[in-house]
Amino acid sequence: MTSTKFGSCEIKDVHIVEDSRPLILFEQFGFAPNGHVDISTKQVTWKSKHQNAKLNISSMGFFLVRDESYPHILNESSYTDGFCVLSSMHVKIVFRFNNLAPDSTFNTSVSIEEPDEYNLVFGNCQTEFQVSMKVHTEMYNIDDEGRPDFLPAGQTSLPRLYFSFFLAYAVKLAIWSFICLKRRLTVHKIHLIMAALLLFKALKMICASEDKMYIRKTGTPHGWDVAFYIFGFLKGVTLFTVIILIGTGWSFLKPYLQEREKGVLMFVIPLQVLENIASVVISETGPVKKAWFTWNEMFLLIDVLCCCIILFPIFWSIGSLKEASRTDGKAAKNLEKLTLFKQFYIVVIAYLYFTRVVVSAIGANINYRYHWVSVAAAEGASLVFYLFIFYNFQPVEKNPYLAVDDHVAEDATVHQSLEIEDPLD
Incomplete structure (x- = not known):
């Protein structure tokens, strides 16, 4: 993200x-x-x-x-x-x-x-x-x-910074793999996708570290930028997919996706392909090319669209849980799930706002010698966001997210056509 x-x-x-x-x-x-x-x-x-x-x-x-x-x-x-x-x-x-x-x-x-x-x-x-x-x-x-040091002043510490985040994600991946193996009876397909997300994020960070290290020494990335783009694209698609699938309650609240939820996935993934292409063009050509500003605007537009679209499945799940809590006789259980989904919604909003607005403000207002601070803030926010998701959606039997409730699934199907209320009410 x-x-x-x-x-x-x-x-x-x-x-x-x-x-x-x-x-x-x-x-x-x-x-x-x-x-x-x-x-x-x-x-x-x-x-x-x-x-x-x-x-x-x-x-x-x-x-x-x-x-x-x-x-x-x-x-x-x-x-x-x-x-x-x-x-x-x-x-x-x-x-x-x-x-x-x-x-x-x-x-x-x-x-x-x-x-x-x-x-x-x-x-x-x-x-x-x-x-x-x-x-x-x-x-x-x-x-x-x-x-010669070919990295701008303020970026010379980025190789070490990215490598530190690589180690953090590698440790997290090892812990997640251990948890999944230990609790294999409660592991769902979503947990395997989440493991892939950690893998791609870790690989992106190590490629970023190597990329910056070679640029610092030689002025060119020696091909590490290509690997960075590949794993960055895979990480982006996987992260959006995880947020959408969690937001729909797939594998947690219900073992299927509705047509509108499939449509969201089929819309976001091509957008991520376009965003990745725009990112590569922006990074590789630079502002010297006439079309650079057009590609930059396209990148920002696609990024905003993706951030908005992934919120809709969370709206729908919150609406379905509200209806279910009023009608199926299991109000306490559904309200607990509803509270957690609201928390998930708020955290996603906070993460998007911080990484899109606050980080940009930090970068615009600090001295160029401290450019690494905005990078550390963005990556630190991502790490905290990942920790929140993986902690709350880990494969634990009594986790209120994880029990597939057939009655809730049926009720969600019955009420899918009802008007969805404000998720923050």
Whole structure:
């Protein structure tokens, strides 16, 4: 359910083809003291649809800019005639195109004297011209041993952080496997799916750790990003499936799924496939591509849809239990289950809100050197959420969730067409 923002690497090769955008964002990077930006360009060409257009070649080039400088640049452009962002006092020029070699190539390395989080941007102040070029960028800091560290400042501790969460999930998987083997008579199919969820989550965390470790040392993930995407996709599908199945009471309250509940599963799983594709495109291409922002918006939209859809089965189960508690003569038992389902509903809502809103707020408001804090908050919330689910839905005979009650199942079928009341009443 949590999403970890991954860049494919901090050494990038990008091919720009006939692009006339005034600003092209290449990368954002947190620099420590003595950080470096290396850029090389080749095969630089430009053309205009207007035959009489004259190019001022110094109006194109690369620069570094802080996030907080954008409002100042916008204000500066409002009162400066013929404003060009490359001439702004709020940007640090890397190089302009008037410094290109005769063969349309250029190589430069810039040291960062004022450590901060910077955006590497290509500026084109004559948008009537379309630019094509191949660009190679390297952004890195220097560690205590004098070696390049390709992770931004604030992310250097992520390999250890992810590995710690891998160990936590591996231990949880071992404990869960032991519990299931010891209590095999009370194990349902849902418990096996929950074990798969722990496995995929643990594998995702170890792949994330290796991915960040290799990027830190070499600037590229050495294929670990592919494994991360695969296990991340499997974890996402399995987690949504577990929440939906628990929310419907499948294997706990009733041994079957109704048509509408099957429909929810069949709708969410394809959405998770699309979300995974969007996540890969966002991570691998970066903001330099024209369609990047569209894919980013699609990712957010699909994520919101999935989060909303998984709540409906919980509504339905709460409604069915309310009806059953009033009619079948087992009010105390059903009310106990109803209370637990309400707790489950509240915890799911709290988890979604924290990981989607609170974590984003933390990331937006803390210094770039503490980016790891937002990652720790997101993954810590996921771990707590998993512990809640696995504790309350473990295979225990007297657990109020776990006894399949045929009478409740029949009553749920009878009342499936009734109007469902507010689940939080």
